[in-house]
Amino acid sequence: MKRKNGIIIRIIILIFLGLSFFVPFIIKNAFLLGILTIANIYAVFSGSWDILSGFTGKENFGYAVFAGTGAYFVGIISQSFAIPWWIGVPVGGLLAMGIGILVGFPTLRVKGPYFALVTLALASVAQDSVSIFSKITGGENGLAGIDFLSNSSITNYYITLIFTIVSIFLLFEFGMSKNGLILKSLKVDEKAAEALGVNAVRYKLIAFELSSLFAGMSGALLAYYYGYIGPDLIFPLSLNVIIMAVFGGTGMIIPAALGGYTLMIFSQYANSFLGSYNSLIYTGILLIIIMLLPNGIFKSFYKFFALKEGRHSNGEHH
Amino acid sequence: MESIIEISDLNKSFGGLIVTRNLSLKVETGEFFGILGPNGAGKTTLFNEMTGFVHPDRGKIIYKGENIIGLKPYQIANIGIVRTFQLVRPFKECTVMENIIIPSVSPRMKKKLRDHHELNKWVKQIVEFCDLEDFLNKEVESLPYGILRKLELAKALAMSPDLLLLDEPFSGISEREIEPLSRIIKNANNSGTTIILIEHKLREFMKLVNRILVIDHGETIAMGTPLEIVNNKVVIESYMGGEYNETS
Helix, strand or coil: CCCCCCHHHHHHHHHHHHHHHHHHHHCCCHHHHHHHHHHHHHHHHHHHHHHHHHHHCCCCCCHHHHHHHHHHHHHHHHHHCCCCHHHHHHHHHHHHHHHHHHHHHHHCCCCCCHHHHHHHHHHHHHHHHHHHCHHHHCHHHCECCCCCCCCCHHHHHHHHHHHHHHHHHHHHHHHHCHHHHHHHHHHHCHHHHHHCCCCHHHHHHHHHHHHHHHHHHHHHHHHHHHCCECHHHHCCHHHHHHHHHHHHCCCCCHHHHHHHHHHHHHHHHHHHHHHHHHHHHHHHHHHHHHHHCCCCHHHHHHHHHHHHHHHHHHHHHC | CCEEEEEEEEEEEECCEEEEEEEEEEEECCCEEEEECCCCCCHHHHHHHHCCCCCCCEEEEEECCEECCCCCHHHHHHCCEEECCCCCCCCCCCEHHHHHHHHHCCHHHHHHCCCHHHHHHHHHHHHHHCCCHHHCCCEHHHCCHHHHHHHHHHHHHCCCCCEEEEECCCCCCCHHHHHHHHHHHHHHHHCCCEEEEECCCHHHHHHHCCEEEEEECCEEEEEECHHHHHCCHHHHHHHHHHHHHHHC
C-alpha cells in the first residue's frame, strides 16, 4: 500500500524535527526549556492514547492508571534504592503492559461500552488506592526522592526529545501499516471485519498493549523529570489526554501527539499569563476549536494540504 | 461429486421463537445453490449459523469433513466460508483499495500471498474482477450504492472463499446495475467458488442458481431445480401466502 502523505507535510515535519534539535541553542531559559521537555512527554501520552482509542474506537477513560503504573513504580522503588532512568522507564512500561493485559483480556472480548466503563472505574479505584495505601504511595503528598533524569535542563530536553521521536515514529509506523488499517476497520464495523477473517479481540489487545507500554514508559519518564510523583501529576491525565488527542485529531498518531505537545505548552503559558481565569479561558478556547474543527486541528490541517496536493497531481495527469 | 458443506438436523430458537427447525442440506463443491423463502423464514439466520455469528442449539454443520459449530466468525472466514451482509458494510474513512486490503491480509490470505508484490497483484486482480478500477482511491463515503454493492462482493472475494454466502446482493440497486453485478457473481462461480445465494429478485435468482432450497418458519418446505420449484404448489402458497399475510 502506498502512503498518501503529501510532500508539503513531510517537509513541515522535517523542519519541525530539525528545529526541535536546535531549541536549546535558541531558548536559554531553563523554565521555558522545562515546559518543552514536559511537552515532549505529553506528546507520547496523547499519541499512545490514540493507537488504541483513536484507531479502534475503544475509549480508554483511565489512561492515568497506565501512565501512573510506570510513574509510581519508579517512585516507590526509589524510596528503597536509586534506579537509573534507562531501567526504570522500560520496566515501568512493561508493568503498565501487564495491567493492560489484566484489564484488556476480559473487557475487550465483549462488545459494547464495557471497556470504557471498566477503565473509568479503574481510574477512580486507582486514585482511591493511592490515598488508602498512602504509606507506600505517599498519598496526597506523593513521593519525592526520585533521581532526576539529569542535572542539566538541556540533557533532560534531549533525552525526552529522542524518547518522543522514537516512540511517535514507532506508533505512527504501526498505525499507518496494514495493522493500523485493520484497527480502523474494527472502529467502523467490528462484525464486518470479523466476517473477513479479522481476529478482532487479538488486534484490540495488541493496540491496547502498545498503548499501555508507551503510557507506562512516558509516565516513568515524567517521574524522573520531576524527581517526584503524586496524584496531582497523574490523575488529571485520564481526561487531559483525551482532550489533547481530540484537539489534535485522532486516528493518525502525529496529530494527536501534536495536540498533546501544543496544549501542554499552551496550558503552562496560560497558567502564568491568565492566573485564576486560566482554566476557564483554556477550556473555552478548546471548546470553540473542537466545535469548528471536529476532526482536530492538526488532522484538519493535514487533510487540507493532502487534498490540495491531490487535486494538483490529478490535474497533472489529465 | 463431493459435498463442500453438509448441514444436518439444525435447530435454533430465540426464546420461544423457532428460527431453524430440523434443517438439513447438502451443497456440492462448485454448485450455485439458492435459498428462497418469505421474509422472516430464517434464511439469514441460517447464514449466521453457518458463519459462527449465531450458535445453533442442535445439529451439525460439516464443512470439508469437519464440524464447524463452535468456531468463531473470523475462524470460519479463514477456513474459506465467507459471507456478505444484507446491507452493505464498507469500512468508512477508508478507500476502496484499503477496503480490499483488509481481507487480503487475513491469516488465510497471508498464507497464499507471501510478499508485498503478491499482495498488490492480488488486490489489483480483485479490483479488475469486480470492475472497480475507477474507484480505487476513492473514499467509500463518496460512492453510490451500486458501487458499494460491488465493493461488498470484492471484499468477500478477496478472502478467496471456497464457499461464498451472498445475502441479497441485489437489494437496493437498480435493474441496470443488477446485470453487471450478476455477471461478476456468475464468473466467481465459474472460476470454482461454491456459492449459496439468498435473493428476493426472483428473475435474477432463477437465472443464477442450479438448485434451490425453500424454507419457511425455519424448516424445509421444498428442494429442487429452479423448474421444479416454480411449479411447486406448496412453495407458491407459502411464498405468496406469506406476503399476503404481511400486507393484511
